[in-house]
Amino acid sequence: MYEKFYGFTERPFNTTPDSKFFFPSAKHTEALNSMLYAINERRGFVVITGEIGAGKTTVCRTLLNKLNVNTRVALITNSHLTQRELLAVVLEELEIEYKGGSKQKLLSSLNEYLIQQLSYDNNVVLIIDEAQNLTPKVLEEVRMLSNLETEKEKLIQIVLMGQPQLKSKLENPKLEQFKQRIVVYHHIAPLTKEETEQYVRHRLAIANPQTQDTFTPSALEAIYKYSRGIPRLINILCDSALLSGYVFEMRQINVDVIHEVAKERDFHYKPLDIQIPDSI
Template sequence: MSQPMFKPVLPDPAEKPPERVYLDYYRLAEAPFAITPDPDFLFSSNGHRQVLDAIGYAIDGYMGFVLLTGEVGTGKTTICRALLDRLNGKAETVYVINPSISGHELLANILADIGTPPEAGTGKKELIDRLSRHVLANHWQYPFVVIIDDAQTMPLETLEELRLLSNLETDKRKLIQVVLSGQPELLNMLADKRLRQLKQRIAINCHLSPLSAPETESYISRRLHVAGNQGQINFSRAAVRLIHKASGGIPRLINRVSDFSLTAGYVEDSPAIKPAHVKRALCELYDFNLQANGCGSRKLLYEWIVTTVLLVLISLAFLITPIGAGDTAKTKMIEVPPAHGPAILPLK
């Protein structure tokens, strides 16, 4: 498996999505490579389909615990959101996105999410009893599913207490289905002997791998199509190969490089995204060495030389112009024409 050439730069979740300068130029309805986990942009690679089907199979079979792991940016949160959409109307779901809390707080949050918030000071046993009564009363016909994202941030004690939920069962089925989604560190946590009982209760273990080169090409095409591309944008195969090599097939990194590549294409008034645009995107994103990675061009070199010469001439003009020559001596201001723009415009 290829490794990405760089580490992802993670955005602030509260940050407003930046405006894309290229949307009107490329006649797109929305940004095709935003890194928010939008289920509309879900790309069903073989791996993603298998993971969704496996999790759905475990939930339909009331198997209890399911484990989903994958590297940062491989699409775990998108899978969780897609699972929520798939279960809509077919199960009662609780989605936990900040699980770095105590077991007591986790139980209280689950109860609050289903509309029965506990009073302050309610003990753990009472919390479990309330949840048990709710599930027994409402979930003979459809599942109760708790999806925990970023599960690798959970304290070991909380993970161990989570095991208590598996004790809520009948003779035929587990009453609560739990999906633990997290980075590979979660596997190391589950290897701790203190969690051996929880590990034994995991019915299905799924792993999301990076995309292959052909899948990367299909992924880019899919996102462009959803955003409104009807043939007005074309990523060359060489550009896609470079994007795959740079990103290691990790969707979040593919999005970032592709997004900036579109900006580079916009700057050059080009409907075709070529390797040169990808290289300039990489330079802008990760400050690659211009010469070593081919980010420069003869045009840019020419513009740099012209600008430098003009600046030298201006300096000489100021040196030659007499100082204090009264009203008869006037300094001629020379306005240096700007270059045609940087290789790529940074996104705001």
């Protein structure tokens, strides 16, 4: 709706994950590189955590675009699964034909496929999003998948992505063997104030390379303080502010617009010990 008014080729603050808009902050880049390293070197388990809206899914989409062409990926986004359902979904994602049967038969079908892929010099990756929803029994099943290996390397690389509760769940003594298998653990923290400003400008520049100062400095400061540096919340604030600016024919978004949008969207993220400017 507001794209033409601001000269954008597309909406710069869409909340759906789009690797085109990946912002290479130090935290997100480290998470991405850690996953690429563990996968390419066939190291096994990787765990990535972050708050809701921290950018985990966007990092995942960027990862998929950077993987070697010889990499086969099973991406699971519905993590409310039983042990058998997990194996069945993995087989379906990898397009492995199977005729049902016991859990052991499903595991055998997967193992045959993995050995075949190794002979082709292909790498196989299992990515589970929202992994904090996995039950301890299913997590143990995931660990058992990591037992599929040769003397030198893992047959399947496993990436678990989830909210901070995932790390707490892995502290369960019953999952000690699982925890010992993790070779890379990375937590994606919120953006800093400077990174938030860079993030906003980065997305604006992708939508319109000629754009300049669409948000005033005080507006950017307010965006950070309301969002706490969480990318999804930044996107919600900025998208709503641009829509409001379009309605009122404002070429530049000031802090008053951000205050109004935050109030309308019922934002309750302002730190009590930080003052947000009342106006320009």
